[in-house]
Amino acid sequence: MKMLDHIEELSWAYWKSQVIFAGVELGVFDLLTERSKSSIETAQELGTNPRATEMLLNALVSLGLLKETNGKYENKAYTSEYLVRGRPLYQGERIHHMHNLWDRWARLQEAVRTGKSVVGDTVTDPKRLEDFMASMHSSGTKKVRLIVKKFSLKSFKNLLDLGGGPGVYSIEFVRANPGLTATVFDLADNIEVAKRCIKEAGLEDRVLTRVGNCLEVGLGHEEYDVVFVSNLVHIYAPETNIGILKKCYEALESGGKVVIHDFLLDSSGAGPLFPALFSLCMLLGTCEGASYGKKDLETWLLKAGFKRPRAVRLDKDSGLVIGEKQ
Ligand SMILES: C[S@@+](CC[C@H](N)C(=O)[O-])C[C@H]1O[C@@H](n2cnc3c(N)ncnc32)[C@H](O)[C@@H]1O
Incomplete structure (x- = not known):
């Protein structure tokens, strides 16, 4: 019963x-x-x-x-x-974003039959993009507190926030670490939103921005001592992510670290519940995205040249996977 x-x-x-x-x-x-x-x-x-x-x-x-x-x-x-x-x-913006996903979830059967996104992989409607950025802002304000507690950025000076969206993580990281400067890297429309948030935070001198598509351009050569990659790898396929991580490696000084933050599946791939469902959300909304596990991320880090990959669990659904450039 x-x-x-x-x-x-x-x-x-x-x-x-x-x-x-x-x-x-x-x-x-x-x-x-x-x-x-x-x-x-x-x-x-x-x-x-x-x-x-x-x-x-x-x-x-x-x-x-x-x-x-x-x-x-x-x-x-x-x-x-x-x-x-x-x-x-x-959290209202985050909840509104979940509501915005309603129509695509109603087409789940179609996506499972075809194996394809039902909406393409870029948000083109300006209102939807604004809603999505607002949602990232509310989830970020909650998540960044956990990260600051579990991973110290004290020894770093120059952080690249790859796919940094509205810049919430960079803003909070520099607030918590007086010696740190951050650069939010994202697509052009999103950088406009990040600039607004950075200005509102009064941190234009310590949080910089860079417009670019990381699939098309390099991220620089030994310019940063830490690259933070938050909620980006779930948009892409493993081979694409290895390519992105190779660019992170190139952008880091030796001794630098890459810190991937994302939902993490357990080794069965069938849990925890949220990452398992989120994988379907990526099927619905991206061309090649999915949820991944700690092992996947560690393997990609090694393939990209990083050493000593290690994971730090943040909560039941998500964690950090960190690699070092020696
Ligand atoms: C899910 S959001 C995550 C935002 C933020 N890092 C966070 O954790 O809340 C993914 C971000 O990556 C950016 N992004 C996706 N593909 C990208 C690419 N090829 N080059 C640059 N930015 C990209 C998106 O525009 C978006 O802002």
Whole structure:
């Protein structure tokens, strides 16, 4: 019976996702943070239908995101921390990005039949690109704290942040390491967003930018003592990644390190759950991407010329794999 419940729950689990998407995108959590409100007050302020709003609020209570007392609804403490716009660890953009992936996930069967992405591998719609960068920003602000705790950058002076997106990692790395300068390398449109974020952080003198496509151009010759490659290798096939890592090797001084940060599959390839599902997400959205395991990354590092590859687990889903240039 327990397993039957499990199967049944898997078939409607997407209802839960739609409830959090609606909560975030209608602004429910922004409204219920200062004081509790009835469903009628909530509907009035959101401009939504009162009966339907009550249903949504009750579903959010049952998902553990709101609490209800005497007909009044308010955020739980953690909901206010992560789901109220403007809070330092706000995850709304990340959740909105997950919603944006909805249409492609609905075409999973097609992708499995053909083995091909259902959308090509570049985001061309400017609004979607902006949403994607905002999502990277919210996931980055959370992840970078873990990395700073588990891997010290104190001994480095010059970091290349390859595929650095909005630059969140570089910004936090230089904040935590006064002797460090970073360069965010990315495609032209993304560098525009990174420049904005760096300016907002007031770090234009210590976080620089470089526009380029790392598949087409080199990354320089012995210019950096550390190259950080975060969430880039899952976009590409193993041979492409070995080519990128060879360019990282060339860009590093001897004694320098490359630090790959990504989701890591275990040796079975079937877990943890998020990286296993993320592999399908890459099938849907890229030409050749997938999730990989620590062994894959270590093998590529050795093939690219790096020595002594080692892994540092960050959480159950992700880790760092580090190689040295001797
Ligand atoms: C998934 S995002 C990761 C962003 C950031 N490093 C992070 O961990 O949040 C991948 C980034 O790599 C960039 N990228 C992908 N292919 C690239 C290429 N060939 N050359 C330069 N940047 C690339 C994308 O534009 C995007 O900003």
